[in-house]
Amino acid sequence: MTLARPRRSMLFMPASNARALEKAKGLPADGLIFDLEDAVAPEAKDEARTQAAAAVASGDYGGRDLVVRINGLDTDWWRDDLKAVVPNHPFAVLIPKVEGPEAIHKVEEEITWHSAHPDMEIWVMIETPKGFLNAGAIAAASDRLTTWVVGTNDLAKDLRAKHTKDRLPVITALGLALLHARANGLTILDSVYSNFRDAEGFAFECQQAKELGFDGKTLIHPAQVDVANSTFAPSxxxxxxxxxxxxxxxxxxxxxxxxxxxxxxxxxxxxxxxxxxxxxxxxxxxx
Structure with a gap:
């Protein structure tokens, strides 16, 4: 698959943090993921939805892909998330912890109810053992599905695996995800690197991800953007x-x-x- 748009750097931004959303307007990331899930406390969910919807509709982020990560389908929040943001036409919605096609079907039904734009994409996070093992069924779940984000933090926890520099404890899962993504013409983005102060470790992991075949990397801090951009761009x-x-x-x-x-x-x-x-x-x- 030839990418129509670069996805070298997709930066997670807590949608409850107005200051961060403002700063993101000037960042050179290829795309922004306004997070309503892990980065947002329960008491801040309503404010985060409002701010994410406003950011998507603002037109203040240039040509970047604007994606909204909703809360998990095992919560009481995800339907309210979609109700708030879908009418403002984000580029995509990102579903966390997808373990089978049913989650995608539920979200697709819900966004259709809210008159989602025909071109709006569905992205999913594959981050549990069951998710990686069901990758084939997930890949075929919807024509709106274009992009996978792998998550190794939850995966390592579930596997009781260690976080190592070479990521050998999770390399089988990464390879499996890449195989299914490429077989189905999907974009696939690597997991976040949590220690944003470890520039050397982050650069190593970006290079490894490029060599494995990932299209780009998800990020948690603006300081990571330039390295991801330079690594995943053709030299x-x-x-x-x-x-x-x-x-x-x-x-x-x-x-x-x-x-x-x-x-x-x-x-x-x-x-x-x-x-x-x-x-x-x-x-x-x-x-």
Missing amino acids: EDELTLARRMLAAFDEAKAEGKGVAVLDGRMIEELHLEEARRMVTMAEAIAG
């Missing part, structure tokens, strides 16, 4: 090689050849998909 060397590959193949094709040779390496059509994706991504970032 100048990658772009130069991608453009050379495309040019070499076009030249070979004009000569009636089905393959091209560049720097001693055979270039076929199957190699060009990633090259085109990189060039398209770079153009989207520049735009």
Whole structure:
């Protein structure tokens, strides 16, 4: 799948924090997730809904993707969340702790009731053992479903696993999620890195996520935005090689050849998909 929009950095913002919402207007994140769930105390839920709805409708956040994370479907809050924000047409709503297609069906039915825009997307968080094991059924649940966010904090807790730098205790789950996401043409975003003061650890995890195949990373602090943006963007060397590959193949094709040779390496059509994706991504970032 070629991304129409970059998703290098998706920053969670507590929707109850008016100061944070104001500051977010000037941040270079690719998108913002206005959080109504974990970052919001029960007594602040109403205020958070009101502020999230106003932020979505304001037009003050430029071209960023504005997503609202609702409360879990095992709470009494999620329907009120959708009632408040859907009429203001967020780019997407994000459902936490999805463990099967039923949660997506419930949300889709509810947003339809509130006259959701036809293009409004549903994003889901896969963050429990059951969620990862049901990834195939979740992926096929709705045409509105476009994006997964993996969550390793809850997963590690449920597995009784350790948080390690290389993430080997949860690497099987990450790989499983990536396989299902790619098989179903979904965007997939890596988990948050909780220690925002650990710049070295965060940079390492961003690089690992890129090498695994993630499209970007979810963030909890503005200080993480620049590193995520630079890591998940194509580098100048990658772009130069991608453009050379495309040019070499076009030249070979004009000569009636089905393959091209560049720097001693055979270039076929199957190699060009990633090259085109990189060039398209770079153009989207520049735009």
